[in-house]
Amino acid sequence: MTEVKQKRSLTNKSKEEIAGHIFILPYALAFLAFITIPVIMGMFLSLTYFNLLEAPRFIFLSNYVTLFTADDVFMQQVIPNTIQFAFFVGPIGYMLGFFLAWLLAQVPHRARTILALVIYSPSMTAGVAMSVMWRIIFSGDEAGYLNAVLIQMSVIQEPIQWLTNPDYLMPVMIIVTLWSSMGIGFLAMLAGVLNINQELYEAAAIDGMSNKLQEIFYITIPSMKPQMLFGAVMSLVATFNAGSIGVQLSGQNPTPQNAGQLIVTHIDDYGFIRFDMGYAAAISVVLLIMVLTFNYAAHKLFGERD
Amino acid sequence: MLSASLDSEAVIEAMTLMTDLYTVYALPLEVGSFYNQFRYGNIPIGIGDFGMYIQLLHAAPEIAGLWDIAPLPGIELNGEVNRSYDGASTSSMIFKNSTKQDEAWTFLKWWMTSSIQLSYAENLMASFGPEYMWNTANVEAFSQMSIDRTHRDVFLEQWRWVLDTAKTPASYMLEREISNAWNKVVYDGFNVRTAMEDSLVLVNKEITRKMMEFEFIDSNGQIIKPYLLPTKDNLENWVSKDD
Numbered sequence: 001m002t003e004v005k006q007k008r009s010l011t012n013k014s015k016e017e018i019a020g021h022i023f024i025l026p027y028a029l030a031f032l033a034f035i036t037i038p039v040i041m042g043m044f045l046s047l048t049y050f051n052l053l054e055a056p057r058f059i060f061l062s063n064y065v066t067l068f069t070a071d072d073v074f075m076q077q078v079i080p081n082t083i084q085f086a087f088f089v090g091p092i093g094y095m096l097g098f099f100l101a102w103l104l105a106q107v108p109h110r111a112r113t114i115l116a117l118v119i120y121s122p123s124m125t126a127g128v129a130m131s132v133m134w135r136i137i138f139s140g141d142e143a144g145y146l147n148a149v150l151i152q153m154s155v156i157q158e159p160i161q162w163l164t165n166p167d168y169l170m171p172v173m174i175i176v177t178l179w180s181s182m183g184i185g186f187l188a189m190l191a192g193v194l195n196i197n198q199e200l201y202e203a204a205a206i207d208g209m210s211n212k213l214q215e216i217f218y219i220t221i222p223s224m225k226p227q228m229l230f231g232a233v234m235s236l237v238a239t240f241n242a243g244s245i246g247v248q249l250s251g252q253n254p255t256p257q258n259a260g261q262l263i264v265t266h267i268d269d270y271g272f273i274r275f276d277m278g279y280a281a282a283i284s285v286v287l288l289i290m291v292l293t294f295n296y297a298a299h300k301l302f303g304e305r306d
Numbered sequence: 307m308l309s310a311s312l313d314s315e316a317v318i319e320a321m322t323l324m325t326d327l328y329t330v331y332a333l334p335l336e337v338g339s340f341y342n343q344f345r346y347g348n349i350p351i352g353i354g355d356f357g358m359y360i361q362l363l364h365a366a367p368e369i370a371g372l373w374d375i376a377p378l379p380g381i382e383l384n385g386e387v388n389r390s391y392d393g394a395s396t397s398s399m400i401f402k403n404s405t406k407q408d409e410a411w412t413f414l415k416w417w418m419t420s421s422i423q424l425s426y427a428e429n430l431m432a433s434f435g436p437e438y439m440w441n442t443a444n445v446e447a448f449s450q451m452s453i454d455r456t457h458r459d460v461f462l463e464q465w466r467w468v469l470d471t472a473k474t475p476a477s478y479m480l481e482r483e484i485s486n487a488w489n490k491v492v493y494d495g496f497n498v499r500t501a502m503e504d505s506l507v508l509v510n511k512e513i514t515r516k517m518m519e520f521e522f523i524d525s526n527g528q529i530i531k532p533y534l535l536p537t538k539d540n541l542e543n544w545v546s547k548d549d
Contacts (some may be wrong), residue, residue: 049519072508140336143343161335165493254482256489273478 005235012255039288045281052275072284076260078266081170082240082251083242085262090239093181097231099184101189102220116190123183131250134176138162162248166259173246181238185231192227196220229302236294240287244268263287310480310513312487312506313499321484322498353378357442359457364437372450375457377464393468394444405454421446448510472537476521479512 005294014069046063048056067074100119104112137145140161147159162168200219201209209215242270247253253269255261260271263283271280311317316366327333334349340358343349345366354362359375380389400410416422424447431452441461443446449462471480483505489494490504517523522533534540 137339139338141334141338143338158332159335161493164336164489166489167493252485256493257486 002161010052015091042281042288043285045278046285048278048281048282050277052277053084056278059278063279064190064286065281067282067286073254073258073261074266078261078263079256081260082262083176084170085177085242089177089181089242090235093178093239094185094235094236096178097182097186098189098228101186101193104190105193116187117126119182120187122180123186129180130176135251136271137164140164140171163257166257169250169255169260172249176249177239177245181235183234183238185234185238188227188230188234189224191215193220193226196202196223229298232298232302235290235294236298240264240291240294310509312480312484312502312509318502321487321491321502323500325488329495330490331460333404335421341366344373360437360439363439364526375460377460378467380467389464389467390469391464391467395470410515418444421451424450427451454518468540472535474513475516475535476509476513479509483509 044147045056047060049062050056050057080181083236104115104119107115139145139147140163142148142151142159144159144162146162147156150156151159162172196219200223201215204215204219209218241264243262243266246260246262247265247268248254250256250260253265253273255265264287267280267283267287270276270283328335337343337352340349340352340354340521341361344352344362345368363371363374378389378391381389382388396416398408400414404410423442423444427440427442427447428451430440439451439453442451445462445465448465449458451458463544471477487496487498487501487505490501491498514523517533518525521530523529
């Protein structure tokens, strides 16, 4: 009798398991078709010479050898640029996202919704804003907004080429990316801040916590670790993938003197301008490894062990 | 064969002129919208392409008839003003493996005839309006198109001066390195010759790489098969040989 009962419960359990698998099947299939297979194909292509016309020819690690030993632009400009860009946009954008989310949590509900939408919208409209706003603000003739204002205030005598002068391109790229970086990670952090149990703050106040800064470090951040992790991963991925910004701003790929050349632009250059798909695939594999490494670090930092 | 002539005296001289225009003579480095600035009269003169011509012709009615076009400015050489300018071009090809080579050849021959090119251009303008003016590459057809007569003569005059550098598998590197050299001189105050010599190294490296990729030379620089530079003379030889 007991044996039969156990058997039934087992079949129930496996039935549930099958149902669960069926439920995730559509997503699993989409993930397989659009993520896994392309990644594996990219890895395969990175070992070949492929010019889009002829069939890929297997050349083993030659692409990687060229990438690390002979590609001056990659080693001297793309990697330093990417690190510089990631250093500013990643951590600063992330801290800014958290800071804005925390600030928003302090304002009343109705105003908060409107402000959250205002801060979130740049991340959705970045493409449109690029052509109607940033390129006009930073336009290099005296009719560009920024130049016109600076000339009027007699700060500069002649227009500055914000987008084609290598000295200015990178700072402009960083500003524009920061402006549009309050995306889904920011929303998650806002939700995280709002979900913290208010009793914790009251208890802490009774125990002698005296200022907001202490509240942030001892209550807010520890209570929203999952959202912090999500935000970190999102900002990491966005930072490494935000490569085309320099090309959009300067209107040319490669950017003037490679000043705004990031890994993604370098991939675009090789893949879609020089049609060296195998080599482009090799760079993208390197990018994948970099993103994975930083993700791993983010998990170490914010992840919970369970 | 493996070297661009970026350090030749003529190229340096041309590049010096190109950069002096901006560093010494203060030409505006960037014009946000030539079309608007020209309409408002802020910029009295400019060099534009065929698209700009059509835009000014049809989208700027308030200055209609107040402007005109002329062939590009040039450098006086041997008593004649040399107005050479590069012309982007597209070409048609027939694949070796195609099963319909003869049909393709017949089609291309039909498509390229002056009368067909002319009627295509005229039909476009007749059915969609004059702003769909289409500039055929067929000189004979273009000279018969129903557009402003004086403008057409200007186009035909400039047409004589279309001259592009010979395209090689590494041509794109030549273009971007010349841009970079210009950028270095104008923004960073580099010496023209230094900038050009830096660029030359990179261009030559790319030429070697491409020649190796397409198996014109082997990895020791030994020539496997000769590479014929597609200059104007060589192209004319090819065309006349088959015709």
